[in-house]
Amino acid sequence: MNAFATDMTAAPDGVSETAHREELLRVDNVSLSFGGVKAITDISFDILKGEIRAIIGPNGAGKTSMLNVINGFYHPQEGTITWRGKERRKMKPYEAASQGIARTFQNVALFKGMTTLDNIMSGRSLKMHRSFFWQVIWRGPAEREEIEHRRKVEDIIDFLEIQAIRKTPVGRLPYGLQKRVELGRALAMEPDLLLLDEPMAGMNLEEKEDMSRFILDVNQEFGTTIALIEHDMGVVMDLSDRVVVLDYGKKIADGPPEEVQANQNVIDAYLGVSH
Amino acid sequence: MFYREAGQFKTSYKADQALMPILQDRVGLLVILAVAFVVIPVFANDFFLTSIMIPFLVFSLAAIGLNVLTGFCGQLSLGTGAFMGVGAYAAYKLTSIFPDANVILMVLLSGVFSAAIGAVFGLPSLRIKGLYLAVTTLAAQFFLEWCFIRIPWLYNYNASGAIEIPHREAFGVVVSGAEATPIVRYFIVLGITALIAYLMANVLRGRIGRSWMMIRDMDIAAELMGIRPLQTKLMAFAVSSYICGVAGAMMVFFWLNAAEPSSYSISLSFQILFMVILGGLGSLSGAFMGAAFIWILPVFLKFIPGTIGINVAAETVEHITFMVVGALIIFFLIVEPHGFARLWQIAKQKLRVWPFPY
Numbered sequence: 001m002n003a004f005a006t007d008m009t010a011a012p013d014g015v016s017e018t019a020h021r022e023e024l025l026r027v028d029n030v031s032l033s034f035g036g037v038k039a040i041t042d043i044s045f046d047i048l049k050g051e052i053r054a055i056i057g058p059n060g061a062g063k064t065s066m067l068n069v070i071n072g073f074y075h076p077q078e079g080t081i082t083w084r085g086k087e088r089r090k091m092k093p094y095e096a097a098s099q100g101i102a103r104t105f106q107n108v109a110l111f112k113g114m115t116t117l118d119n120i121m122s123g124r125s126l127k128m129h130r131s132f133f134w135q136v137i138w139r140g141p142a143e144r145e146e147i148e149h150r151r152k153v154e155d156i157i158d159f160l161e162i163q164a165i166r167k168t169p170v171g172r173l174p175y176g177l178q179k180r181v182e183l184g185r186a187l188a189m190e191p192d193l194l195l196l197d198e199p200m201a202g203m204n205l206e207e208k209e210d211m212s213r214f215i216l217d218v219n220q221e222f223g224t225t226i227a228l229i230e231h232d233m234g235v236v237m238d239l240s241d242r243v244v245v246l247d248y249g250k251k252i253a254d255g256p257p258e259e260v261q262a263n264q265n266v267i268d269a270y271l272g273v274s275h
Numbered sequence: 276m277f278y279r280e281a282g283q284f285k286t287s288y289k290a291d292q293a294l295m296p297i298l299q300d301r302v303g304l305l306v307i308l309a310v311a312f313v314v315i316p317v318f319a320n321d322f323f324l325t326s327i328m329i330p331f332l333v334f335s336l337a338a339i340g341l342n343v344l345t346g347f348c349g350q351l352s353l354g355t356g357a358f359m360g361v362g363a364y365a366a367y368k369l370t371s372i373f374p375d376a377n378v379i380l381m382v383l384l385s386g387v388f389s390a391a392i393g394a395v396f397g398l399p400s401l402r403i404k405g406l407y408l409a410v411t412t413l414a415a416q417f418f419l420e421w422c423f424i425r426i427p428w429l430y431n432y433n434a435s436g437a438i439e440i441p442h443r444e445a446f447g448v449v450v451s452g453a454e455a456t457p458i459v460r461y462f463i464v465l466g467i468t469a470l471i472a473y474l475m476a477n478v479l480r481g482r483i484g485r486s487w488m489m490i491r492d493m494d495i496a497a498e499l500m501g502i503r504p505l506q507t508k509l510m511a512f513a514v515s516s517y518i519c520g521v522a523g524a525m526m527v528f529f530w531l532n533a534a535e536p537s538s539y540s541i542s543l544s545f546q547i548l549f550m551v552i553l554g555g556l557g558s559l560s561g562a563f564m565g566a567a568f569i570w571i572l573p574v575f576l577k578f579i580p581g582t583i584g585i586n587v588a589a590e591t592v593e594h595i596t597f598m599v600v601g602a603l604i605i606f607f608l609i610v611e612p613h614g615f616a617r618l619w620q621i622a623k624q625k626l627r628v629w630p631f632p633y
Contacts, residue, residue, distance in 0.1 A: 071499060073495075073498075073499065093498045093499045093501075094498065094501050094502070094503050096499075097499060097500055098501050102500070103499060109493050109495065109496040110492075110493070110496075111488060111489050111491075111492035111493055111496070112492050112493070113488060113491065113492050113557065114485070114488055114489075114492065118485055118488070121485060122485050122486075122488075122489050122497075122500065123500060125482060125485065125489070125500060125501055125502060126501040128482040130481075130482065132478070132483060132510070135477060135478050135481045135482065135483050136474045136477055136478055137474075138477035138480075142477075142481055143289065145482075146288075146292065146481060146482075147287075147288045147289055147292075150288045150292065151288070154288075185500070189500065189501075
């Protein structure tokens with residue numbers, strides 16, 4: 001479990017690594033507006049297989065809208081999204097989920113009335129196929145399927161170290177643990193692309209360290225590609241392979257962390273500029 | 276002290292996700308089943324069976340049906356009475372068309388018709404949520420009631436406009452009509468209710484039950500995790516209406532013997548809804564507790580003045596009962612808005628840590 005430490009040193013040469021990686025998702029000239037409000041204007045970027053891609057920007061820059069476009073919740077007016085080499089125009093959230101895109105939410109969106117275990121089991125919904133008939137009978141196929149998926153879910157519970165809260169309704173958990181359960185729920189979908197919307201918002205330093213370690217472990221052990229929105233610059237710079245910066249719905253920078261950090265546009269967007 | 280799972284270790288996931296992982300719960304259920312299947316039939320008189328147990332079980336089943344929709348899938352419905360009516364009229368038509376077929380089968384089949392109609396009236400649920408959905412189900416209630424009155428074919432052109440349950444035999448025993456004995460009716464109602472309750476417990480702990488609860492708790496997240504909202508909601512409407520339909524058919528076949536359209540009016544919908552709310556949304560055992568509270572308690576209250584020797588007029592007793600039950604409903608909703616099921620859970624938790632507070 002010292003993946004955190006090893007990656008810190010590996011980060012610099014991650015840049016050259018990404019060059020020959022396969023493209024998983026590409027967004028081309030996407031524009032999204034709500035009535036007269038332009039949320040996203042002509043944005044293009046790509047996400048390579050196996051990388052951690054950060055999307056940053058000041059409040060209202062269109063980061064979450066971008067994630068919503070990627071997993072099919074919003075349909076952009078212009079532009080195309082290419083997922084695993086296939087261009088798609090309109091995609092329903094159901095299709096995005098079944099093709100391997102999972103996400104967590106900025107405000108925890110767990111199923112409050114269900115236990116931790118059920119919440120993570122719910123991530124396996126798409127992988128369970130026993131029909132109503134077998135579910136009613138339960139004994140036999142439905143029970144076997146449930147146990148088979150329970151094993152996978154227990155692996156995730158072990159991985160996230162939340163064994164003790166397995167049977168606790170998530171509404172009663174503290175915020176940091178809820179975030180962790182939400183990550184577990186997304187992991188249960190065994191996604192190819194994991195979208196994390198501010199996974200560390202509102203956490204203290206220790207919780208942030210834990211979460212960072214989990215994100216790196218997910219990336220390295222499972223090989224999951226991660227796109228992440230985060231406001232903590234230290235975390236973003238340490239974790240991500242490449243960063244895309246949005247401001248007022250436009251892309252202002254894209255590149256490896258140190259390059260972005262030095263970019264004058266980015267500094268202006270964050271610190272403001274005197275005109 | 277007596278309710279403690281200490282020492283009961285689970286060594287397989289199968290044992291861990293059993294319906295009742297704790298031994299005491301299993302024993303408790305066995306005791307309840309033994310009372311229901313053996314003690315009550317042996318000791319109860321006809322009045323107890325016909326006026327208390329049979330309606331209680333019928334209402335419990337209807338409450339389970341509504342609980343699937345409202346408690347587990349989060350879709351508020353005021354059309355329960357009408358869906359029960361569809362079951363009753365469907366079973367009546369089925370047994371009129373096939374007089375020789377087993378009437379118990381016909382009752383179980385009648386739910387299919389109410390499921391279909393329930394699914395149709397569930398269609399607006401994709402766009403409409405909460406109280407607004409309740410209003411659209413209200414439309415179902417009024418439309419179906421209108422059908423029961425205005426379509427004479429449904430009640431076989433009976434001059435009185437009511438359905439009267441014919442004499443039917445199954446397995447050589449009279450099961451419906453005026454000659455059917457209370458004990459036979461009781462066993463049929465108990466059997467069907469227990470069976471459906473068990474089957475629903477299976478559905479609710481698996482993938483389908485989870486998908487309903489996902490829609491209830493956070494529909495957007497559910498959608499992004501690959502749950503298709505329309506299919507899931509329609510399935511909940513269909514399953515719920517099926518159960519309500521069977522309950523409605525049992526109500527007229529094994530309890531009332533005859534029914535008018537007004538038997539399945541909006542007040543029945545509300546009665547079932549109150550049972551669900553009082554018993555606990557999202558709990559199967561709560562459905563039974565809610566039905567017991569709303570149905571059995573008033574019956575007992577009516578006997579209290581007589582047994583303790585106070586001589587009051589029957590109407591006064593009736594009115595006092597109304598007031599007491601009303602006050603108790605308010606009391607229990609203040610004590611525990613999540614219903615009897617939650618109260619029972621809290622009690623179990625207290626028993627578990629007794630004699631310490633936590």
